[in-house]
Amino acid sequence: EVHLLESGGGFVQPGGSLRLSCAASGFTFRNYAMTWVRQAPGKGLEWVSIIGGNGDSTYYADSVKGRFAISRDNSKKTLYLEINSLRVEDTAVYYCARDPSFYGSGSLDVWGQGTTVTVSS
Amino acid sequence: EIVMTQSPATLSVSPGERATLSCRASQSIRSNLAWYQQKPGQAPRLLIFGASTRAIGVPARFTGSGSGTEFTLTVSSLQSEDIAVYYCQQYNNWPPITFGQGTRLEIK
Numbered sequence: 001e002v003h004l005l006e007s008g009g010g011f012v013q014p015g016g017s018l019r020l021s022c023a024a025s026g027f028t029f030r031n032y033a034m035t036w037v038r039q040a041p042g043k044g045l046e047w048v049s050i051i052g053g054n055g056d057s058t059y060y061a062d063s064v065k066g067r068f069a070i071s072r073d074n075s076k077k078t079l080y081l082e083i084n085s086l087r088v089e090d091t092a093v094y095y096c097a098r099d100p101s102f103y104g105s106g107s108l109d110v111w112g113q114g115t116t117v118t119v120s121s
Numbered sequence: 122e123i124v125m126t127q128s129p130a131t132l133s134v135s136p137g138e139r140a141t142l143s144c145r146a147s148q149s150i151r152s153n154l155a156w157y158q159q160k161p162g163q164a165p166r167l168l169i170f171g172a173s174t175r176a177i178g179v180p181a182r183f184t185g186s187g188s189g190t191e192f193t194l195t196v197s198s199l200q201s202e203d204i205a206v207y208y209c210q211q212y213n214n215w216p217p218i219t220f221g222q223g224t225r226l227e228i229k
Contacts, residue, residue: 035218045157045165045208047218059216095164106212107155109176111164
């Protein structure tokens with residue numbers, strides 16, 4: 001069964017950092033681009049970042065550019081999101097999702113259950 | 122950036138009736154549109170991609186249509202388990218990938 005499991009969320013003060021992880025199983029991880037999407041409390045979905053299957057290509061939303069870094073370890077079948085200089089407005093559930101294309105098509109066919117990041121003083 | 126606008130914000134439909142949800146793109150996205158269903162407390166789930174292709178396991182009562190800038194998701198006969206928020210998403214011009222603000226589908 002195809003499965004994504006996020007971890008690493010938590011409570012952090014403004015300016016702090018976290019590293020989110022997304023463990024994949026049930027499919028050949030290296031063949032797929034992967035994406036992070038977030039959802040602030042009571043709000044809609046916001047695309048955050050995408051990484052190609054071999055990790056060479058990465059893209060970010062303007063709201064996180066320069067503060068967030070997406071990466072992957074295909075040997076461990078794990079996707080990461082390093083989030084730095086956290087702001088209150090970064091508070092959200094962070095979902096990882098699979099893109100059905102190696103280079104990234106933009107559609108998202110499998111989602112994890114999410115991990116919650118709360119930024120507050 | 123392509124802006125996606127969904128209407129209505131909330132839709133109330135009686136069980137067994139048809140529900141029609143709309144999504145408009147600020148410029149043409151051809152057929153590069155997906156629909157997602159998000160039930161309370163759950164992650165989103167892919168329903169439709171390519172504007173009209175149902176994802177694996179999606180019931181036939183869900184139908185996507187449209188191209189260019191105007192798109193529709195139709196639920197032909199509303200079931201109680203269809204209560205959710207539905208999001209459209211464009212993946213024609215990215216980054217950024219953009220979502221609509223969602224339509225909440227309720228039982229009347």
